[in-house]
Amino acid sequence: MGYGKKNTIKIDPLAYNIGLIGESGIGKTTIVKEMCEKLVGEDGYRFLECGKEDGADGINGINYLNCPEWSMDYDEETNSIGFEDFVDDVVENKSTEYPDLKTVVIDTYDQLVEIAKPEVIRMHNAENPEKPVKSIKAAFGGYMAGEDKATEIVLNKLWELKSVGVHFIIIGHVKQRTQDDVTTGQTYTSLTTNMSMRDFNAIKTKLHFLGVASIDREIVQEKTGKTKKEGKKDVDIMKGVITSESRKITFRDDSYSIDSKSRFADIVPEIEFSSDALIKALTDAIRAEASKGSKSVDELKKEQDAAAEKRAEKIAEAEEEARKQKELDGINQKIKEFCVANKGKTDKLKPLVEAAKKLGYTNPMKADNVEDAKKILALVA
Template sequence: MSKKRKFGKKNVIKVDPLAYNIGLIGESGIGKTTLAVEVCNRLVGEDGYILANIGKEDGVDAIPNAIYADIPDWETFEEFVEDIIENRTSDYKDLKVVVYDTIDELFRIAEPEVIRLHNKAHPEKKTNSIKAAFGGFMAGEDKAIELVLDKIWELKSVGVSMMIVGHTKRKNQSDVATGEEYETLTANLTNRYFNAIKTKLHILGVASIDRSIEKQRIKQKVGADKIVGKVTSESRIITFRDDNFNIDSKSRFNEITPQIDLEVDQFIEAIEDAIKKAHNKQSGTKSIEETKVEQEKAKVAEIEKVVEEVNKTKVNPEENEELAEVIKEKFTSADDSTKAKVMEIMKEYNFTSFKDTDTIPTEALRKIVELLG
């Protein structure tokens, strides 16, 4: 392939399992959160992950020594993301992944924020319903999807990967060709929310209970015998690929083990084995170890570069409004030397007016406020 091309490059398989977007859904209490924490502890240690305990979830309460952050509402979630980005190369330099527990609750806390944004933008058409926000016709839900994905990708842009945890439900589907109904095990989200997340995942494991049921004949005192099912054995499993499409799982690695026990070693082994098989198909393949060293070194350099740029250009309109008010109060009484330094900052960040609070980098206004004292 020509190296002179401006566009087009050859993909190299990432060898770090947590470099991929991973999802794990299952019924409440099956062990999803525990498994996610154990996987992260095994792969990156306690400094390498944070479990975001979102909304009304409290699964972390029963997990000893789990590293977590309570995220009760959207405002806290924004603060959580912003703090990680601002301090990425210091306080969070070892952070590799955030576990979102659960994605169900993340969308739930996003919806009031959508309504707030709508009411701010359209004070003459205030609403308290996500269905009516931004003109209705699913525009409110689409805005919630935008908010959620943007925040997750802000962290991904600075090298913090995603692991999604969610709940499941059974749902009747209709076959497109025959029209016949069949049952699937899928996420306990609206189709719109689930599809928005599922399309972004490389791997989606679905945790369920595999039961063996034996039919037994029970004699009745009156009437015919009764046939009942008795559970003879059961085990917790995770499905990555289901050829019958009864389980709404997914893997972009076609050679991943289709089904495993719900167990940390098997989970890690299944993903690492799938990565290794894909890695070995590449032309001129280096060893996994060589590739890992190269990719980790490149990632560190990229994170430093991106963090500096993100912090320099990040815009927080609401904080900007507050900072702009402080600047207006203090600027007129500042001496000429200080005013000149303010103008230098404005030139550096390429803006000429404090009115444009939706576009001015927040870092610039913070510097000016600090300068004005």
Template sequence: MGYGKKNVIKIDPLSYNIGLIGESGIGKTTIIKEMCEKLAGEDGYIFLECGKEDGADGINGINYLNCPEWSMDYDELTNSIGFEDFIDDVVENKTTEYPNLKTVVIDTYDQLLEISKPEVIRMHNSENPDKPVKSIKAAFGGYMAGEDKATEIVLDKLWELKTVGVHFIIIGHVKQRQQDDVATGQTYTSLTTNMSMRDFNAIKTKLHFLGVASIDREIVQEKTGKTKKEKGKDIDIMKGVITKESRKITFRDDSYSIDSKSRFADIVPEIPFDVDELIKALTDAIKTEASKGSKSISDLEKEQKAAEAERMKQIAEVEASNKVKKELDEINSKIKEFCTVNKSKPAVLKPLIEAAKACGLKNPMAAEDVETAKKILSAVA
């Protein structure tokens, strides 16, 4: 049989990987929170405040968790959990514990990479006990292999979310950076990420939309009332004065001085920093692309809503099956441990073996359903 099919544009903006980077304090967390609530409701999103990021502290009503480390148990007092632990919980319990969750917001992505680095060092030392390292730069042979492993495990976890229909939004900071043009070799100034370009490009290539939030200032030159001598003449000393400033988000910059991106050709290049303008920009770009097909937007929305419901049904079935398997494995593991500890004590093992025989099994660890395994374990529990 032949493989492959034509892509159908998904209408919901939260079905895509979105990034927003910008100056500190410009309002990135707030506008993404407002966008998520308008598109998915108050329980349709969750912010993960990674590492030392604490932007959620100043926003009333935001749905969030602190993720100060890669792996840790949930601490109710500080509302903290390991990043990996949260992702695993969503994947294992999507339809029961997170039925309305559509997107997870990473605030900020650079801090997520930071908390992944100790995990990479731990992984290296576990795999190479004779050659332990203390630095990410020395992990897995060095030469950036440790940093690349950090990116790998982060992306792997984010893609696990996609298996249960949850997408992600990343937030990050910016700085001005001198960059070299590949074609001409000339140097130019760009407003881009504050991360290493290696780390940034690894996630940038995975995004459908990348907006850059900045402040647009109008500056005029005014006299200071002072003069200076130039060629024997008194020249007025001028200074730049800000007459107007406004926040904006850039999705496409033809001068390439702002490091933005969109995989949708018809995205508006720039918008005011406003949640409704943000939603409109994403939605319009998506719908314009979708309208190039043969189906109407309303038909696509109906079909995709029905397909999503069917997918959630399938995910629920897999989720339930996995939970049963996990419970069975845990019980059989306890039976195995009991047999191992008491292998030289036939009298102790006898009730277990008899319980297995009563269930039609020669091996007490061979139960294929939870109820049978429980009956066998209850003989010695």
């Protein structure tokens, strides 16, 4: 048979990879929090405040965790956990501990990459104990290999979340940057990320939507009451005065002065800065693309909701099997430790061997189900 099938547009906006970058303090965390709560409720999202980010401190009711490091145990007092530890917990316990979780917000992506870098150094030193390094620049042979490894482990963890039906939204900051046009070679100024373009492009290529939040200012020139000489004439000195300001989000900029992006052809180029407008922009773009198929949006949503339920059931079954295997491995390990510690002591080992034989095993350390392993372990004294 031949492989491949036609893609079906997913109707849920949070089933896509979304990015929102913008000026510091413009309200990125607040608008994303509001959007998530309107779409999936208070338990349907988690904000991960990565590294030195603490934007959640000023937002009442936000559902968040601090992730100051790549790996660390949960600290209830500070509500902190390692990013890797949180992802692993969601993947292992999605159906029991996180049944409503639909999306994770990374605030901010550049800080997530930063906390991944010490982990890359640790990984390098574990794999190359004879050539330890202290800098990400020297890790895994240098020449940006360490930085690329940091991006790799970050993306791998995000895709582990996606494997259990949890998608991601990234938040980041911006700055004005001079860039070279690849066609003409001319330089131009754009509003883009404040992180390295290498790191940014690695995640930008994975996003379905990238909005850029900025302040649209109307500036008029007014007289200052002062003059200056230009030739023989006195000329009024003017100054720019802001007459109005409004926040906006750009998804598509024909002048390419704003580094935004959308994989959906019918996305509105620009919206006002509000959660309702953001939801509408994403939803309208998705529905416009879905309408190009033979099925209605309602039909697609019904089918996808049913498919999501079946997927959740499979995830729950896989989790249960994994838990049983983990418990079995733990019991067999205890039996093994007892056998190793009592090697040569027939009176200690004989009861285990006899019990294993009755259960159909030639080795008391090789039980293949929890119930049998527990019966053998009960003889350990």
